[in-house]
Amino acid sequence: FPVVKKLSANLSCWNSSRQPMASTPGKLFGALLVMLCWETAWAEIAVLEPVEVGYVRHIVVEELNHRSLEIRTLSVTPPIFLIPGMLSRDEANELMRLAGDTNRTMWHRSDTLDSRGVKDRKLSKAGLDDMRQLLRDHMKNDPENVTGLLNFIKDAFTAQSRIKRREALQEDLTTTLTGYDADQDGSLNYSELKNFSSTVFSMPNYDKSLHADLAMHVLSAEERRGHDLQQISLSLPALLKVDIASYFTALLEREPHRQSRWSEQTWLNHNVPAVRSLLHSARAISGLSEELINSSEPLQIVRYGLHGHYSCHRDSSTGNHTGVRFATLGIFLNTPARGGATAFPVANRQKELLHWTLEDWKALDEGCQETAQCTTLGGLVVPPEQGNAIFWYNVDPWKLASGQGKRILKSSTHCAAELLEGEKWFANLWLHADSFSEVDSARLEL
Numbered sequence: 001f002p003v004v005k006k007l008s009a010n011l012s013c014w015n016s017s018r019q020p021m022a023s024t025p026g027k028l029f030g031a032l033l034v035m036l037c038w039e040t041a042w043a044e045i046a047v048l049e050p051v052e053v054g055y056v057r058h059i060v061v062e063e064l065n066h067r068s069l070e071i072r073t074l075s076v077t078p079p080i081f082l083i084p085g086m087l088s089r090d091e092a093n094e095l096m097r098l099a100g101d102t103n104r105t106m107w108h109r110s111d112t113l114d115s116r117g118v119k120d121r122k123l124s125k126a127g128l129d130d131m132r133q134l135l136r137d138h139m140k141n142d143p144e145n146v147t148g149l150l151n152f153i154k155d156a157f158t159a160q161s162r163i164k165r166r167e168a169l170q171e172d173l174t175t176t177l178t179g180y181d182a183d184q185d186g187s188l189n190y191s192e193l194k195n196f197s198s199t200v201f202s203m204p205n206y207d208k209s210l211h212a213d214l215a216m217h218v219l220s221a222e223e224r225r226g227h228d229l230q231q232i233s234l235s236l237p238a239l240l241k242v243d244i245a246s247y248f249t250a251l252l253e254r255e256p257h258r259q260s261r262w263s264e265q266t267w268l269n270h271n272v273p274a275v276r277s278l279l280h281s282a283r284a285i286s287g288l289s290e291e292l293i294n295s296s297e298p299l300q301i302v303r304y305g306l307h308g309h310y311s312c313h314r315d316s317s318t319g320n321h322t323g324v325r326f327a328t329l330g331i332f333l334n335t336p337a338r339g340g341a342t343a344f345p346v347a348n349r350q351k352e353l354l355h356w357t358l359e360d361w362k363a364l365d366e367g368c369q370e371t372a373q374c375t376t377l378g379g380l381v382v383p384p385e386q387g388n389a390i391f392w393y394n395v396d397p398w399k400l401a402s403g404q405g406k407r408i409l410k411s412s413t414h415c416a417a418e419l420l421e422g423e424k425w426f427a428n429l430w431l432h433a434d435s436f437s438e439v440d441s442a443r444l445e446l
Contacts, residue, residue: 045326045433046287047397050079053348063280071285071391075380077350078411079393082382086281086389092333094274096425099266099301107264107303109256173244176200177236187233198260201248204311204369205258210251218242257307260369263416264305267298275299282329282429285391297325297430301333304340304424310416312345312368315430316394316408324395324406325430331389337422340384344392344414347380353411361410374415381417384424400433 048071055073060066074080087095180196181188188196190211197206212229218238256262268275275298283293316325330342345368346353368377375381382390392414396407416426 045292045397045401046289047401048079048081048285048287048391050076050081052076059284061281061284064277067281069281069284074382074390075344075347075392077353078344078347078409079397080344080347080380081285081391083281083285083389083391084385085387086285087278087331087333087387089386091274091277092331092387092425095268095278095299095301095427096333098268098272098274099303099425107266109264173240174236177239177244181236185233187235188239189233190231193234197248198366198369201252201259202261203248203252203259205260205371210258214247217247257309257371257418260311261309262304263308263310264303266301268301269298270294270296272299278331278427278429281389282431285329285389286327286431288431292431292433295432297432300428300430302426302428304336304416304419304426306421307371307418308340308416308424309371309374309418311371311374312365312413312415314394314408314410314412314414315428316412324408324432326395326397326400326406326433327391327393327431329389329391329429329431331427331429332384332386333425333427334384334423335386336384336419336424339418339420340424341375341381341417342384342390342414343375343377343379343381343417344412345374345377345379346411346413349379349411364413368413368415371418374417384426395433406433 050073053073053076057071059069059071061069069083069086072082072084074082177188177196180192180199182192182195183189190208193211193214194204194206198204208230211232215224215227215229215232215234218234218241219232223238224232252259270276270279278299279293279296282288282296283290286293315328345364364377367373382388392412394409394412396409399405399407
């Protein structure tokens with residue numbers, strides 16, 4: 001096998017405790033690739049080979065009393081794997097208990113960069129003394145949670161920038177609204193206002209009932225008479241009469257789930273015993289070195305309430321301030337009553353993706369923002385089940401391992417479907433190819 005020999009000349013194999021052992025027959029070449037570490041000397045990056053959809057292997061986590069874990073390939077493009085029962089019920093419950101301990105953690109609302117909400121007013125109206133007290137309270141609750149503190153500070157600065165953007169929007173509202181008048185007819189129809197709402201306020205869930213409500217807010221009774229308010233176009237002069245920024249801000253305070261992301265989050269540090277156990281499993285699954293596993297971000301715990309969701313996104317981007325998230329290990333900490341799946345709309349569509357243009361990707365990104373679309377676009381949908389984990393790559397692992405740089409996989413686009421009943425808890429462990437404190441440059445790849 002000259003190809004295998006050529007590959008193995010620059011690779012080292014996993015030690016016996018982390019060797020993948022095929023439990024189903026596969027092609028000889030594929031099985032050989034699975035047993036290779038794909039770890040280059042320059043970056044010490046191991047790659048978990050997907051082989052084919054449905055491929056199953058088992059690994060052993062020595063540090064957890066030789067626990068056996070199954071890894072099942074769900075997708076080849078991008079590489080996505082399911083690890084059933086990675087956490088026991090007790091282990092998942094312990095992480096939820098630790099995250100819910102108000103003496104240990106502080107919860108932050110998950111707002112996207114351009115969303116507006118009640119948090120803006122709470123932070124922006126706080127004086128310096130109030131801010132100092134909030135910081136003291138945070139450090140008292142969890143003095144070692146530096147990540148949480150940094151996120152709190154980021155929230156404060158983000159709130160101030162939102163206020164400035166909102167003021168700029170109101171000052172130059174004519175230009176802003178005119179820019180969304182695609183057909184240049186002097187008014188904004190439902191589709192144009194939906195685009196305005198999604199782009200300016202990060203609120204893709206602008207539906208016809210909201211359009212009718214806005215029409216009630218903007219138009220007089222005489223102007224509304226005889227019109228279908230769900231379809232009516234609103235003239236620019238009529239829209240300019242009202243404070244659109246305040247209208248949408250108040251709307252998101254009443255119905256925050258209409259924004260592209262709605263949840264709460266907190267973090268658990270690596271020195272927590274329950275997190276250390278999880279890191280052992282992450283190392284066995286990924287094949288990464290202990291050094292790289294320990295340089296991963298603190299474990300993020302996300303709590304979704306009714307209507308909680310996260311629209312289509314990628315975990316890493318070219319401008320990510322935390323560096324490039326090489327891979328993600330996501331764990332369902334409970335089984336929600338209804339809803340709450342994780343979906344990858346373009347998974348296993350590799351033949352189709354070869355012919356996609358930038359316009360196709362743009363259409364996907366825009367079409368997948370509305371919450372209801374998350375699980376309807378095809379691809380892969382992973383139902384939430386307590387203890388199950390999903391492992392996937394956000395960056396092309398083969399190019400990274402071979403020294404070709406960080407190429408972000410567009411196909412890693414995913415979303416958290418709307419929670420329709422109960423509560424959902426989810427954990428994110430983001431793995432980095434180097435220290436996440438370093439800012440990486442990266443390129444997008446199909």
